[in-house]
Amino acid sequence: MARLLLHRLGGLVTTLLLSSVVIFGSLYLAPGSPENVLFGNRTPSAAARAAVRHRLHLDQPLPVRYWDWLTGVLHGDLGTSMVTGQPVADRVGSGLGTTALLVLFASLLVVVLGLGLGLLGAVRPGRLDGAVSAVSAVSVSVPPFVAATVLISVFAVRLGWLPASGRGNGLDGLVLPAVALALLSCGFLAQVTRNAVGEQLGREHVQTALARGLPRAAVLRSHVLRNALPPIVTAIGLLVAGMFASTLVVESAFALPGIGQLTIQSVAQKDFPVVQAVALLLVAAFVICNALSDLVQALIDPRLRTAGRTA
Amino acid sequence: MNPLLDLSGVTVTVPSAEGPRRLLDGIDLSLAPGEALGLVGESGSGKSMTMRAVTRLLPRGAAVSGAVRYDGAEVLAMDAGALRRYRDHEVGLVFQDPRAHINPTRRIGAFLVEALVRNRGVGKREALARAAAVLAEVGIDDPQRRLRQYPHEVSGGMLQRVMIASVLLAEPRLILADEPTTALDVTIQREVVTILDRLRRERGMGMVFITHDLDLALAVCGRVAVMYAGRIVEVRTAAGLHERAAHPYTLGLLGSRPSIDARSARLEAVPGRPIAAYEAGAGCAFAPRCLFAMEACDRTAPPLRAFDDGLVRCSRVEEIHAARTEATA
Numbered sequence: 001m002a003r004l005l006l007h008r009l010g011g012l013v014t015t016l017l018l019s020s021v022v023i024f025g026s027l028y029l030a031p032g033s034p035e036n037v038l039f040g041n042r043t044p045s046a047a048a049r050a051a052v053r054h055r056l057h058l059d060q061p062l063p064v065r066y067w068d069w070l071t072g073v074l075h076g077d078l079g080t081s082m083v084t085g086q087p088v089a090d091r092v093g094s095g096l097g098t099t100a101l102l103v104l105f106a107s108l109l110v111v112v113l114g115l116g117l118g119l120l121g122a123v124r125p126g127r128l129d130g131a132v133s134a135v136s137a138v139s140v141s142v143p144p145f146v147a148a149t150v151l152i153s154v155f156a157v158r159l160g161w162l163p164a165s166g167r168g169n170g171l172d173g174l175v176l177p178a179v180a181l182a183l184l185s186c187g188f189l190a191q192v193t194r195n196a197v198g199e200q201l202g203r204e205h206v207q208t209a210l211a212r213g214l215p216r217a218a219v220l221r222s223h224v225l226r227n228a229l230p231p232i233v234t235a236i237g238l239l240v241a242g243m244f245a246s247t248l249v250v251e252s253a254f255a256l257p258g259i260g261q262l263t264i265q266s267v268a269q270k271d272f273p274v275v276q277a278v279a280l281l282l283v284a285a286f287v288i289c290n291a292l293s294d295l296v297q298a299l300i301d302p303r304l305r306t307a308g309r310t311a
Numbered sequence: 312m313n314p315l316l317d318l319s320g321v322t323v324t325v326p327s328a329e330g331p332r333r334l335l336d337g338i339d340l341s342l343a344p345g346e347a348l349g350l351v352g353e354s355g356s357g358k359s360m361t362m363r364a365v366t367r368l369l370p371r372g373a374a375v376s377g378a379v380r381y382d383g384a385e386v387l388a389m390d391a392g393a394l395r396r397y398r399d400h401e402v403g404l405v406f407q408d409p410r411a412h413i414n415p416t417r418r419i420g421a422f423l424v425e426a427l428v429r430n431r432g433v434g435k436r437e438a439l440a441r442a443a444a445v446l447a448e449v450g451i452d453d454p455q456r457r458l459r460q461y462p463h464e465v466s467g468g469m470l471q472r473v474m475i476a477s478v479l480l481a482e483p484r485l486i487l488a489d490e491p492t493t494a495l496d497v498t499i500q501r502e503v504v505t506i507l508d509r510l511r512r513e514r515g516m517g518m519v520f521i522t523h524d525l526d527l528a529l530a531v532c533g534r535v536a537v538m539y540a541g542r543i544v545e546v547r548t549a550a551g552l553h554e555r556a557a558h559p560y561t562l563g564l565l566g567s568r569p570s571i572d573a574r575s576a577r578l579e580a581v582p583g584r585p586i587a588a589y590e591a592g593a594g595c596a597f598a599p600r601c602l603f604a605m606e607a608c609d610r611t612a613p614p615l616r617a618f619d620d621g622l623v624r625c626s627r628v629e630e631i632h633a634a635r636t637e638a639t640a
């Protein structure tokens with residue numbers, strides 16, 4: 001188990017390093033240059049342009065800039081925004097709380113509703129299962145940007161129950177965005193859960209447990225659900241990671257001051273240090289979600305614990 | 312002596328896309344306390360379904376009629392609580408494939424003690440001590456270490472012993488063993504059967520031993536019931552089966568076994584393929600494959616009736632018997 005943990009940790013660091021190279025490189029190789037954003041419509045003199053490029057370290061070769069940036073990041077310095085001149089850490093930090101809360105909220109919805117509906121469908125075949133299948137089939141076909149539009153028009157504009165944009169009071173402003181974010185994932189998780197639990201219900205070892213006179217609830221808990229967890233955990237890991245990416249759309253739709261909105265703005269303004277930081281953050285969220293789901297699976301299924309040795 | 316288990320007219324029907332399908336057709340079977348009965352037949356003849364009917368572990372939507380009496384109590388009428396007590400205390404099931412029938416994600420110790428702890432409130436430590444003792448009884452070395460291992464860390468033969476140990480731990484009066492050795496290597500098969508047979512005798516438990524291996528059934532059981540297409544076609548003592556087998560299907564099974572003494576060039580196969588109960592027509596289910604079948608056999612299904620110290624389901628059994636005796640004389 002410890003070996004697996006180390007193995008995963010090593011993979012995590014490698015992935016982050018590699019993706020930081022890709023992010024850094026792709027931003028600077030893309031057409032357009034940051035100083036043009038600063039100059040706007042004016043055409044600067046060659047000297048002024050050179051001075052600005054020097055101040056932004058744009059006159060140095062790419063590997064050198066990457067190295068400077070990487071050592072800065074490792075020392076906790078994410079650089080300075082080219083647009084506002086604020087430290088990147090401050091800009092990212094102010095949005096991080098909102099985004100983290102939003103994804104947490106949406107994840108809770110996904111786990112509770114998706115898992116609940118899927119379980120219900122699996123253990124109560126017939127009409128209830130049909131209803132669950134129908135609901136989840138509809139919800140997986142509603143992407144977050146559609147859900148956001150519909151939710152805003154119904155609950156914010158027509159009914160006026162919840163704010164259409166901004167944080168609002170307390171969690172008010174997060175309810176609709178979280179639902180918009182969660183809807184597709186809920187349906188997906190319900191389907192995964194229903195199939196995984198349904199498959200386990202038909203397993204021979206479940207029959208053994210029933211043949212030994214164990215109560216149905218105990219059999220469901222310690223045999224069916226426990227063994228059905230690996231695919232469910234994988235799905236949750238992927239879905240939560242995906243929701244971090246979807247915040248780009250949802251936060252823009254609801255004008256939420258989070259990382260997603262910051263990403264869109266910074267890309268539009270070519271504010272490279274900020275884009276680098278948030279992109280790296282998104283990658284980290286992905287990698288961490290996946291690593292966590294792998295570890296949970298190894299905890300559940302002893303047969304997976306040797307993975308680090310054979311891989 | 313009152314029978315421990317008594318089945319009469321047990322019929323099981325399951326739903327399918329083409330309408331209800333009959334898998335068991337009026338099973339009559341009786342087992343005395345401490346008796347070992349072999350249930351023999353080809354795949355799909357209804358052996359396992361009979362065992363499932365006895366424990367009410369039937370597929371979803373299955374309809375059962377008839378009576379399954381265990382020690383006088385009607386199993387089919389038990390409520391959920393009574394059924395759980397019956398499954399926990401009275402019958403133990405040994406399945407064919409221990410690898411599939413034991414939860415792979417939990418330790419062997421957890422599997423063994425689960426029923427004791429959950430159903431009977433035995434303390435975990437006490438339960439584990441009992442489990443270790445029973446593992447030693449089924450011939451497993453270093454039981455303490457085995458208790459901590461996972462199913463994928465031990466061999467199939469050992470896992471089947473673990474399965475047997477789990478049944479013995481519950482101290483039932485009836486064991487239902489469904490092809491307990493089919494999934495094992497031939498060399499391991501003998502060990503497992505020997506262990507099962509010894510412990511059953513020592514503890515005076517009744518056993519229904521399901522197998523497609525007629526010789527194995529004859530070696531382990533006092534009495535053998537032969538099944539075909541969801542029906543019992545012949546019941547006879549193991550000692551009498553060789554000499555007195557009377558049903559054409561049983562005769563076919565006896566003729567299709569390889570023999571060590573006679574080096575025959577070919578094994579006699581029963582012609583045709585086995586059918587399921589729902590494929591049988593109004594007449595005798597075996598008639599289409601039977602060498603002795605006449606027109607009447609296709610029309611009316613014969614009952615299971617006494618013949619020559621056994622029970623046989625064949626309209627022409629007297630004639631066939633007479634003809635065979637004449638031929639050998």
